[in-house]
Amino acid sequence: MTDKTIEYRSGYKYQLAEDFHADIAIKPRADIDTPYIALDTKGNLTVKSGYAWDGTSGPVLDTDYNRRASLVHDALYQLMRMKKISAKDNKDIADKLFKKMCREDGVLKPVAKIYYEALKALGKPSTDPRNAKQIEQAP
Secondary structure, eight states: OOOSOEEEOOOOOEEOSSOEEEEOSOOOSSOEEOSSEEEOTTOEEEEOTTOEEOOSOTTOOOOTTTHHHHHHHHHHHHHHHTTSSOHHHHHHHHHHHHHHHHHHTTOOHHHHHHHHHHHHHHOGGGGSGGGSOOOEEEO
C-alpha cells in the first residue's frame, strides 16, 4: 500500500543530530516527556535527536554564537505552546536563558541585551498555543 498524501510541518531550518542536554532554572511540578523534548522536575532539559527548529527570529541572523541558545529557547517556547509549562511563569526565565547562553557562546554583552529586550517585548505571541506550526498536506 502506498499513501496518496504526506502530512508535514514547514518552517524549520535545523534538525538536531544528537540529543542536547542543559540544566535550566525551569523546574516543572511533574516530569515532561514529549517525542522531542524532556524536562524533569530538577530542571534537566533534553532536546532529543531529530528535533527541528527555526533558529533566531526577526532581523537577527543565525550564527554559531546564537544557534545553541535558539535551540533551547525554541524548545522551551514549544513547551509553553503545548501548555506543558506556564508561559506566564516561564517566558522571562527562557528569555534570560537565551541571553545567558548567547553570552557563554561569544555574543557581545550589549548585543545579547538587545536580543533579550526584543524577546521580552515581542516574544509573547510565540508562546501562544494558537501559534503552533500547523500540519500541512501535499499534494
